[in-house]
Amino acid sequence: MRHFVNLQTDLIRTFVTVVDLGNYTETGQVLGRTQPAISLQIKRLEDLVGAKLLHHKGKVLELTPQGHALIGYAREMLRLNDRAVANLHEAQFMGTLRVGLPTDYAIGYFQRIIADFARANPEVTFDIRCDWSRNILSQLHVDELDLAIAITDTMPAPYVSLYWSERPFWVCGRDYQFSLDKPVQIIAHPKGCFYRKRMIDALNTEGREWRICFESPGITAVQNAVLDGMGVTALTKKTLLPGMRVLSPKEGFPPLANLHVGLFYKHIKASDAALKLIEQITEGVSAFRKPTHARS
Template sequence: MMRRFTNLRTDLLRTFVTVADLRSYTETGIVLGRTQPAISLQIKRLEEIAGSKLVDIQGKQIELTPEGQTLLGYAREILRLNDRAVANLQQAAFLGTLRIGLPVDYSIDFFQSIIARFSADNPAVLLDIRCDWSRKLLSALHVDDLDMTIAVTDAMPAPHVSIYWSERPVWACERDCRIDPDQPLKIVAHPQGCPYRKRMIDALNSEGRDWRVSFESLGVSALQKAVLHGMGVTALTKKTLMPGMRILTPSDGFPQLSKIHVGLFYKHVKMSDAALRLIEQITEEVSTFRLPTRTRAG
């Protein structure tokens, strides 16, 4: 017996993604040029096709159901591929300005290299790149000061995330560093609010170990140099370890650190052709991480 396929209409998915981003039927109607009742009918039609309730409305609050969260990541990807296909078929030029956020607290060199290659291939696109704390970048995206951002967050899935993955930071010190267990552990860290700093302190406090911050800086390169100069230990991802460092493990007396969550965030309704091309390039490059928990999400 031939299997019956269910086709998700892109116009309904576009409405659904826009509602998820804006959390308002009225604003969605304005953006998509439809009335509020029409938006409501489109969501109901998508729920009928999907066979699940996707949106939960409590008073003026619009939230996604677990099924809605599951669909959202796939919906973003379907729309991205649809819009890229249309742009290529129409031979659309990659023009405009892209405002991109890069986190100072995660593999910034890796993403800079991706963006540099994109810029070389698309010289007509102007790039406005902001490097800052992840929490500040997400706030900027929320108020439309950025078009897209890479960011670290404690919880996933999160609003406007397209893809995300997890990594477990490791303790790192200078190769020949000797740590005195009778003295407070010297920590090299970003300022308060950094997820790496929080994980180090939580792990040490859970074991009742004394510590003090010996070096503090916003930039990861400054932390790397401080560690290489023997000023203390820090938490890094394996991609940001430097030659001359060694990893400290539980056998060295260092507890395992909890994972960090990293994502690519953007509002699909505001994406230009150029932005969609860069998102596609970042998505392809991230797949080379080969991490065990790479996930598509809403």
């Protein structure tokens, strides 16, 4: 007969809070417990799962591989617990939500989810910031945002609740003409962009010459430059427009490495409204991608 291990919510909450805050003392202050009590709860959780979850590297508290494997599940367990309690208590969703969205990934799609949420919850005020993923994550880390959608090269990453991969495609205007004997004319976001890096890495691996012919931080400008036939770029399905065509390896454009996209938030900072919006974003992502909860 299978032996079931039940992970207690209070232990899971302590674990996630320690990970988010980075120390036992502040966790104790937030959860109303002493530092020794927090240490004991972490030890009890480690005994339940049969593995070390956290270790100190100097003064920095880090997740072990087993801790990385558990943290995503732990965040999801708390999210479901707190949403269930909020629904049973008929919580009113109000306050201000600060949301970060990446300028170069499916921004219109996530704006529509937020707009639908705003119409259904008029007591919630939004502060939406569209920026580079690295800037969005920096703002989340210093508590200037409540939740964020962002692209990163490293998964799992701090505060990620779920993540998924996207394969970018080489695209050009429908009537664009190019020659394999000439440098590839690249339309790109400025340095630091994940799409840009993938295009350049792929061409360098193939020994192809290239040059940046058009550069803009905005997705709309990049899309318009493609439609105007100024060169080629990398886009995902959500940012392809009518009048564009996808270029294949047979045409001399090698496959591009996947992008890693995540939904990020700090559980200890999440209000009922934030958790409800996170739930709707999760459902929306599931409609077009198969998300991975951050487990390793």
